[in-house]
Amino acid sequence: MANFVNPYRPGAGHMPPYLAGRKEEKKEFERILEQETVLENMILTGLRGVGKTVFLEKLKPLAISSGWRWVGTDLSESASLTEEHIATRLLADLSTLTSSIVVSKKTKHDLGFSGSETEENVTLDYNHLSGVFSTTPGLVSDKLKAVLEHVWSFLKDEEKFKGVIFTYDEAQNLSDHANKDQYPLSLLLDVFQSIQKKDIPFMLLLAGLPTLFPKLVDARTFAERMFHVVTLGRLTDPESEKAIREPVKKDAPVVFTEESVSLIVKTARGYPYFIQFICRETYDVFIQQHSETGASSSVPMASILAKLDADFFDGRWGRATDRQRELLRVVSTLENCNEEFSVQEISEKSKEIIEKPFSSSHVNQMLASLIKAGLIYKNRFGRYSFAIPLMGEFLKRQYPETPVPR
Ligand SMILES: Nc1ncnc2c1ncn2[C@@H]1O[C@H](COP(=O)(O)OP(=O)(O)O)[C@@H](O)[C@H]1O
Ligand SMILES: [Mg+2]
Numbered sequence: 001m002a003n004f005v006n007p008y009r010p011g012a013g014h015m016p017p018y019l020a021g022r023k024e025e026k027k028e029f030e031r032i033l034e035q036e037t038v039l040e041n042m043i044l045t046g047l048r049g050v051g052k053t054v055f056l057e058k059l060k061p062l063a064i065s066s067g068w069r070w071v072g073t074d075l076s077e078s079a080s081l082t083e084e085h086i087a088t089r090l091l092a093d094l095s096t097l098t099s100s101i102v103v104s105k106k107t108k109h110d111l112g113f114s115g116s117e118t119e120e121n122v123t124l125d126y127n128h129l130s131g132v133f134s135t136t137p138g139l140v141s142d143k144l145k146a147v148l149e150h151v152w153s154f155l156k157d158e159e160k161f162k163g164v165i166f167t168y169d170e171a172q173n174l175s176d177h178a179n180k181d182q183y184p185l186s187l188l189l190d191v192f193q194s195i196q197k198k199d200i201p202f203m204l205l206l207a208g209l210p211t212l213f214p215k216l217v218d219a220r221t222f223a224e225r226m227f228h229v230v231t232l233g234r235l236t237d238p239e240s241e242k243a244i245r246e247p248v249k250k251d252a253p254v255v256f257t258e259e260s261v262s263l264i265v266k267t268a269r270g271y272p273y274f275i276q277f278i279c280r281e282t283y284d285v286f287i288q289q290h291s292e293t294g295a296s297s298s299v300p301m302a303s304i305l306a307k308l309d310a311d312f313f314d315g316r317w318g319r320a321t322d323r324q325r326e327l328l329r330v331v332s333t334l335e336n337c338n339e340e341f342s343v344q345e346i347s348e349k350s351k352e353i354i355e356k357p358f359s360s361s362h363v364n365q366m367l368a369s370l371i372k373a374g375l376i377y378k379n380r381f382g383r384y385s386f387a388i389p390l391m392g393e394f395l396k397r398q399y400p401e402t403p404v405p406r
Contacts, residue, residue, distance in 0.1 A: 007247040012049075018246035021236065033062070038201050041227050043171075071096060071167070075170050087133065097164065101123055129150075166205065256286075263301060264278050327363070330354065
């Protein structure tokens with residue numbers, strides 16, 4: 001017991017000790033896996049810290065056990081700089097799967113001493129794939145399709161083989177760059193749509209922030225029909241409770257009281273990252289106090305939140321200008337600030353509570369810059385939300401007395 005390690009895992013991509021909820025989302029993925037012909041690809045979306053990356057990790061074994069192969073990585077912005085870059089990314093990922101597949105034997109003349117001949121396997125490794133790519137005439141999309149079809153001609157005879165899932169996390173980084181005449185995002189969509197029409201079971205599974213799906217639809221309207229969107233939202237209260245309690249069920253020196261659990265549930269509001277963060281901090285304190293006094297203690301929420309603000313919020317907040325902060329403060333006084341809000345609501349509220357109110361067109365402009373800064377996003381219905389979960393609560397903590405100056 002003395003060496004019981006704090007089990008909670010706040011941190012991007014860190015698998016939680018107990019992954020709560022997500023039953024429906026898992027079922028939706030399993031349904032997608034049953035397709036014979038790929039008619040639907042999947043998007044996994046949600047705010048930062050909601051659990052996209054760890055959920056992907058959970059889906060991988062499900063896919064593999066039902067006969068799919070799984071390739072892919074995080075998409076960096078540089079991967080989608082040019083069409084060549086994204087093509088290289090796909091070839092490299094695919095080659096991890098195919099590099100041991102033998103396509104032919106090549107006679108190797110040993111020109112050394114003996115003059116003997118040996119046979120060498122030619123495999124579908126990266127060099128081979130990029131050879132097919134570079135010798136295919138036409139556009140990058142033609143070359144890429146040729147490689148995928150080539151690979152498929154070998155894979156299709158494998159036993160118990162359903163298809164390949166190309167999984168890309170942080171896919172909101174994908175972009176077309178019209179000014180440079182580079183369309184890597186459109187390329188990806190075009191290529192997959194085209195090979196899926198040819199009945200090749202290569203599927204896309206993209207994970208990313210809520211900006212992802214609108215971005216794809218902007219690039220290619222057919223993306224709307226091509227993807228099934230699964231949104232990871234907040235955990236329900238019972239699910240949050242499980243995320244808190246399950247990790248310390250066995251062999252733990254201290255457990256949370258009813259009171260502590262409900263305080264954590266209430267504060268984290270179902271956001272997985274916050275649950276892990278608060279639990280980790282709290283549990284450290286509990287263990288220490290328990291070993292010193294043997295008594296159970298209450299959650300030091302104020303100091304935990306101060307730490308959360310420093311770790312999670314301050315970086316983004318620090319980059320906002322004074323006028324942007326003022327606008328965000330106005331937003332934080334809206335009743336629905338943690339859901340959605342409109343330009344008009346912000347502008348009206350600003351007339352009520354600040355000296356130099358924002359006109360609608362001004363709000364519009366500022367929201368655009370806040371979107372660029374990653375603090376706000378605009379949904380498909382033209383309404384706005386904070387791009388960071390519980391930003392409204394953070395803002396209220398910044399201005400505890402009067403939320404907005406007079
Ligand atoms: N279902 C869940 N139950 C408990 N904790 C979770 C759950 N999903 C995610 N977490 C935790 O939340 C944090 C954020 O997860 P992550 O997958 O990095 O989110 P995202 O990729 O959406 O930004 C991690 O600390 C992770 O352990
Ligand atoms: Mg992630």
